Amino acid sequence: MxxxxxxxxxxxxxxxxxxxxxxxxxxxxxxxxxxxxxxxxxxxxxxxxxxxxxxxxxxxxxxxxxxxxxxxxxxxxxxxxxxxxxxxxxxxxxxxxxxxxxxxxxxxxxxxxxxxxxxxxxxxxxxxxxxxxxxxxxxxxxxxxxxxxxxxxxxxxxxxxxxxxxxxxxxxxxxxxEKGYVDVDIVVRMPGGHSSIPPAHNGIGVAAELITLIEANAYEPYLANENPYLGLLQCGAEHAPSFPRKLKHLLHKRRPSCKKHDALALEASKESLTIKYLMTTSVAVDLISGGVKTNALPERTSFTVNHRINVGSNIASILSHITDLASQIATKYNLTLHAFNGTETPSSITLSHRKTALEPAxxxxxxxxxxxxxxxxxxxxxxxxxxxxxxxxxxxxxxxxxxxxxxxxxxxxxxxxxxxxxxxxxxxxxxxxxxxxxxxxxxxxxxxxxxxxxxxxxxxxx
Ligand SMILES: [Zn+2]
Structure with missing residues (x-):
């Protein structure tokens, strides 16, 4: 418009x-x-x-x-x-x-x-x-x-x-x-050349490997003390006739300081994906482009990762998590990593985030x-x-x-x-x-x- x-x-x-x-x-x-x-x-x-x-x-x-x-x-x-x-x-x-x-x-x-x-x-x-x-x-x-x-x-x-x-x-x-929001753009720059004599990994292959790593390290369900879904579970356990017994048991056992492997959140998440993402940061690669011709190696491959940030987390920790993953791939392929610093050079992986980023409410x-x-x-x-x-x-x-x-x-x-x-x-x-x-x-x-x-x-x- x-x-x-x-x-x-x-x-x-x-x-x-x-x-x-x-x-x-x-x-x-x-x-x-x-x-x-x-x-x-x-x-x-x-x-x-x-x-x-x-x-x-x-x-x-x-x-x-x-x-x-x-x-x-x-x-x-x-x-x-x-x-x-x-x-x-x-x-x-x-x-x-x-x-x-x-x-x-x-x-x-x-x-x-x-x-x-x-x-x-x-x-x-x-x-x-x-x-x-x-x-x-x-x-x-x-x-x-x-x-x-x-x-x-x-x-x-x-x-x-x-x-x-x-x-x-x-x-x-x-x-x-409300959950927060951040879109991260990732660009993989690698040397081009003729596709008849390719290296073992080109830009698209390296981008694919990073995407696989991002998906393999998706976020776990976690119920922060201030997450309203915890209040809903407590209310359900108290008043709803068919509230699951296992969930009730885990609620009683819950330790407010638990940060890793939140058993209650993991169990509650089994209900459906909709429920799971009330207490989990979502991560989804939604856009990708790279390469221009079948006989030319891709010099620039880019993709975008959408996140909806869990209550209790924040934009900075999402950016730091994806930086860690990108740095593993950058090291493996001897590429320079530019993490959220506004530069892009040949032979590099560049991360940036869009202006639409929003902290959880x-x-x-x-x-x-x-x-x-x-x-x-x-x-x-x-x-x-x-x-x-x-x-x-x-x-x-x-x-x-x-x-x-x-x-x-x-x-x-x-x-x-x-x-x-x-x-x-x-x-x-x-x-x-x-x-x-x-x-x-x-x-x-x-x-x-x-x-x-x-x-x-x-x-x-x-
Ligand atoms: Zn509306």
């Missing part, structure tokens, strides 16, 4: 803002609306007590594309918004127009009911979350930090984990942490103390008030990043949570693929949740 104001494709958000204006008239009279970087929507509903920190609710307006070739596979056309009595179908229906509309509906309903908040309510809607949020969320957060300062929000809610079943119970697992506190309400206890209480006390609330972790990556400085209480739940239609969101849809019952409950949450937050001292 080009820049806002230059690339006409951004103009798609103008009629959407118009739709919100038409659909939520009270919100547009009583709340102040600011446009940040043209399409970022920032609503402020001023509370009566300026000493209370505001509540910040987030969602994004943009959606991922629908590839033309997949349109015929859709049960109902992807941009029809077709309602069949149970679901609304279409791209964005569950990621994340539903959250945005539920927030607007909640505010509109509270205004209709004559609610007057003590605590200011801020709505912040980005417009490029699916391509990293640089133009939307990053600008919105800059604006908010300038206006309110650091650590100025009582709580932030953004899109995130749905309510799901596990171990015979129902769990709401608001995301209180700070972990939101999830302590529940009956004497001192916390943002987490209000979230948990609101959820159980709405769905019943059979729903367990436990900390969750996200493997991807939401727009909240730009909001870390605004609050320590960040939750990535999809509060709408339809127990009959669970898991049928089809986010980012064919037949994306939202259960209208889940959507109505999301609206109810936001109404209750905003009212509850107004009653507590945070």
């Amino acid at each position: 080009g820049e806002v104001g230059e690339d006409p494709r951004w103009d798609a958000f103008i009629p959407f803002a118009g739709y919100l204006f038409k659909t939520f008239p009270l919100s547009h009279t009583k709340a102040q609306l600011q446009h940040v970087n043209k399409h970022g929507l920032l609503y402020t509903w001023q509370g009566s007590d300026p000493t209370l920190k505001p509540t910040l609710l987030m969602a994004h307006q943009d959606v991922v594309p629908v590839p033309g070739s997949t349109v015929p596979q859709w049960t109902h056309p992807p941009f029809s918004g077709f309602y069949d009595g149970t679901f609304v179908w279409g791209r964005g229906s569950s990621d994340c127009k539903n959250q945005l509309i539920a927030i607007m509906e909640a505010v509109e309903l509270l205004l209709e009911a004559g609610f007057k908040p003590k605590r200011t309510i801020i709505l912040s809607f980005g417009f490029d979350e699916e391509i990293s949020g640089v133009r939307g969320a990053q600008q919105l957060s800059k604006h908010l930090t300038e206006q309110y300062g650091q650590n100025s929000m009582a709580v932030i809610i953004d899109e995130g984990a749905p309510i799901t079943k596990a171990w015979g119970s129902v769990f709401a697992t608001p995301g209180v942490a 700070p972990v939101t506190p999830t302590v529940i103390d009956p004497k001192a309400p916390s943002a987490y206890s209000v979230l948990a209480g609101t959820t159980r008030a709405l769905y019943g006390e059979d729903v367990l609330v436990a900390p969750g972790i996200m493997t991807g990043n939401t727009d909240t990556r730009y909001y870390w400085d605004l609050s320590e209480n960040i939750f990535r949570f999809a509060p709408g739940w339809d127990k009959e239609q669970e898991g049928l969101g089809s986010i980012h693929t064919v037949d994306e849809r939202i259960s209208v019952q889940a959507h109505m409950d999301a609206t109810r949740w936001f109404v209750k949450f905003l009212r509850n937050l107004d009653e507590v001292d945070l």
